Amino acid sequence: MRVIDAEALAGIPAEDEALRAPVRAFLAEALGAVPAGVRVQSWSGYDAGFSRALAARGWLGLTLPREYGGAGRSAFARFVVNEELLNAGAPVFAHWIADRQSGPLILKYGTEAQKHFYLPRICRGEAFFCIGMSEPGSGSDLASVRTRATRAEGGGWRLNGRKIWTTNAHRSHYMIALVRTSGAPEDRHEGLSQLIVDLSLPGVTIRPIQDLQGDRHFCEVFFDDVPLDESALIGQEGSGWAQVVAELAFERSGPERIYSSLVLADEWLSFVRAQELPSQRSMLLAGRFAAHLATLRAMSLAVTAKLVRGESPVVEAALVKDLGTEFEQWIPAAIADALDEDPDAVLPAELLKCLAYVTHLSPSFSIRGGTREVLRGMIARGLGLR
Numbered sequence: 070m071r072v073i074d075a076e077a078l079a080g081i082p083a084e085d086e087a088l089r090a091p092v093r094a095f096l097a098e099a100l101g102a103v104p105a106g107v108r109v110q111s112w113s114g115y116d117a118g119f120s121r122a123l124a125a126r127g128w129l130g131l132t133l134p135r136e137y138g139g140a141g142r143s144a145f146a147r148f149v150v151n152e153e154l155l156n157a158g159a160p161v162f163a164h165w166i167a168d169r170q171s172g173p174l175i176l177k178y179g180t181e182a183q184k185h186f187y188l189p190r191i192c193r194g195e196a197f198f199c200i201g202m203s204e205p206g207s208g209s210d211l212a213s214v215r216t217r218a219t220r221a222e223g224g225g226w227r228l229n230g231r232k233i234w235t236t237n238a239h240r241s242h243y244m245i246a247l248v249r250t251s252g253a254p255e256d257r258h259e260g261l262s263q264l265i266v267d268l269s270l271p272g273v274t275i276r277p278i279q280d281l282q283g284d285r286h287f288c289e290v291f292f293d294d295v296p297l298d299e300s301a302l303i304g305q306e307g308s309g310w311a312q313v314v315a316e317l318a319f320e321r322s323g324p325e326r327i328y329s330s331l332v333l334a335d336e337w338l339s340f341v342r343a344q345e346l347p348s349q350r351s352m353l354l355a356g357r358f359a360a361h362l363a364t365l366r367a368m369s370l371a372v373t374a375k376l377v378r379g380e381s382p383v384v385e386a387a388l389v390k391d392l393g394t395e396f397e398q399w400i401p402a403a404i405a406d407a408l409d410e411d412p413d414a415v416l417p418a419e420l421l422k423c424l425a426y427v428t429h430l431s432p433s434f435s436i437r438g439g440t441r442e443v444l445r446g447m448i449a450r451g452l453g454l455r
């Protein structure tokens with residue numbers, strides 16, 4: 070039994086809940102032999118072949134309309150599939166951003182030609198995307214981006230500038246970049262636009278950055294007079310800020326902002342269960358994990374319900390991400406504390422690998438996708454407190 074199984078999984082329409090069994094069966098077969106120390110990477114695990122295997126079963130682009138290659142299902146169906154993928158520690162990183170936010174963004178703001186070009190390839194697991202928002206000096210203060218696209222003679226654009234911390238840029242086909250198309254950085258929200266940049270174009274240089282653990286997940290991306298077609302513009306010229314804010318609701322509300330440490334929690338639970346007499350403290354902690362998870366999951370589902378109704382729950386998504394990442398960070402710290410109880414215990418190697426990995430990674434949970442302080446500022450504004 071895993072932490073997630075401790076609660077009755079309720080609140081999801083039956084036809085969407087029905088997806089859970091086939092996804093579990095597929096994952097048991099696909100990941101059965103993969104050790105927890107690998108699965109712990111969860112949504113940071115990259116495997117393009119695995120993404121295509123999911124696509125072949127119709128589990129990518131679940132919410133995209135059938136005419137564009139999607140399954141035409143609700144956000145609840147996507148929630149169920151992702152919940153199972155994350156709990157199993159499936160390597161979902163290759164398609165994650167395309168499926169979560171680039172596809173829905175293109176569906177919402179794209180032209181018919183853009184939808185027909187990109188969406189079927191996203192659904193087949195053939196087009197992977199990255200997010201080009203942050204720049205050196207423009208992270209939390211996103212409106213100050215300096216990367217600029219200027220009109221080229223004869224049509225199209227020329228792109229110059231630099232992005233940073235771009236997850237998977239070196240393994241993606243496209244970036245959706247927030248850039249300035251008019252005015253100056255002081256103009257803030259005015260004059261920003263979103264462009265789809267083909268990362269194989271001349272003038273694009275991608276340099277992976279090594280993180281604390283020696284992994285190379287994110288990159289610096291340089292644009293040196295990159296030629297872009299007119300069709301690179303997504304949505305309205307000058308409406309980039311409003312579009313990016315709507316995109317962040319997709320980015321922040323999902324179960325991946327709650328479940329990043331669950332493979333570790335499950336490894337620890339197996340260890341506790343194997344004890345002849347688990348300590349009071351361990352049993353209390355296991356109960357707390359399950360209780361926190363149940364509450365956060367209910368909140369994430371409530372945001373999903375808003376997405377299903379076509380709303381843009383920006384503040385609610387920020388709240389789920391803030392509380393969810395706090396939970397994800399608490400798990401490794403609490404488990405390390407609990408293991409301290411018996412310094413002589415012989416710990417399973419996979420549990421130690423999971424604990425070391427999540428402990429190193431966890432500070433990034435409350436930075437990626439918007440920092441804790443910035444989210445709390447948004448929540449306070451949303452509540453009318455500032």
Ligand SMILES: Cc1cc2nc3c(=O)[nH]c(=O)nc-3n(C[C@H](O)[C@H](O)[C@H](O)COP(=O)(O)OP(=O)(O)OC[C@H]3O[C@@H](n4cnc5c(N)ncnc54)[C@H](O)[C@@H]3O)c2cc1C
Pocket residue numbers: 199200201202203204206207208209210233234235236237287433436437438439440441442443446
């Ligand atoms: C693992 C990881 C993956 C990432 N992937 C991507 C990606 O794919 N694409 C992308 O575009 N970006 C990505 N980022 C970048 C991320 O979005 C930024 O790091 C983040 O928004 C913070 O920006 P910054 O690093 O410039 O820090 P800063 O904005 O300089 O912030 C520094 C500190 O000051 C605080 N601070 C800033 N402004 C305020 C304020 N107004 N009030 C209170 N406190 C404030 C912040 O909370 C933070 O603690 C990723 C980051 C990480 C860690």
